[in-house]
Amino acid sequence: MSAAKEIRGKIKSVQNTQKITRAMEKVAMSKMRKAQERMAQARPYAHKMTEVMQRVAAASSDYTHPLMAERPVKRVTYLLVTTDRGLCGGLNINIFRKVLTEMKRHRDEGVEVQFALLGSKGLAYFKRLGGKVIASATGLGDKPTMQDMLGVINAVTASYEQGETDRVYLVSSKFVNTMTQKAEIAQLLPAKAPEAEMTTEGGFGWDYIYEPSAPELMDTVVQRYVESLVYTAVVENAACEQSARMVAMKAASDNAGKIIDDLQLAYNKARQANITKELAEIVGGAAAIE
């Protein structure tokens, strides 16, 4: 009987775990919807910002803003966007893996590598690994605000302007669909406006009045453009986090179900064996009396 009892205890504990993973799946599902909405809401601004950036860059082509200056690459900064919480599948791991291969390449070329981190998972990882971290921010939460990440962005742009780093890459998760997220590296600094043919309206047949002049406007525009890129990445990462968690928790719940089935089978067998044994004993006892 004791074996059956033990198995029953195990079933109970797996069932409890399954309850938790199921709940987490449901929570992630509803949060994912909101995060996706937030991602969509950031799009108009990012789109307009890109357009303005293209215009201003085209209008002030003879002026190079400090944040757009190309330099020979001796020091590289990676700005990593990671989650604050775990249990979201391989989301953060994929980002770290991507960065590590890049880092190895840079080490071989004798290029110094440093990091700026958004999200506490990144911070915890580099604490274990070691490495030069110039700025970090954690606890961005489900509703990331510009205010929270401004410190890191400013630290990175300042270090670029002062020549402490010659290139900045943004590493973040791209939301392909609910099942798929992809770690991607994009160049953040020197800032480059994407190709002009992406503009939808007007074309470049006419130009704006710039007030103050286009080069002076550049200061505001480049900074905002960089901020908008980072913000978009963070919001997208939040959507990735929730969907990755949802998928991971669904897999965990399914696995728990399988384990419960197996245990149930073992339990039934143990119980049946016990009954058979008892019957045999009774029959044996009766035969001995006769």
Add this chain to the structure above:
Amino acid sequence: MAELQLDIVANEGEIHSGKAVMVVAPAAQGEVGIAPRHAPLLTALKPGEMRVETTDGQRLTFFVGGGILEVQPDRVSVLADTALRSEDADEAAAAEAKRAAEASMEGAESESDLERAQAELAAAAARLEFVRKLKGSAHK
């Protein structure tokens, strides 16, 4: 009647979208009033009040914390900043982010049981920093 398509967008989402006959915005070099068929204009905004008169005669006001104003003959787009900012605040935020990184990375390559304690320390420091930042922005 001529009208403008007005879109006020921020990073966090769209704030306002609709038709207008007059828009007054706090541009960097003084307040500008924009009526339909205004010449194309691109300018920075400083923090201030935006006044809008819609096609049905309604008067709306918005507060913008700075940003960029784009004017085309039939449309006005405002890229509004939502975060509070000034030169000082920007610098302070950057310093905080650096300090947070330094504090949490201290003794990074030491023993593994120290790590958990350090992780907690980092979290506490980050929270403290957050509160400080909140307080800071409340004073301004």
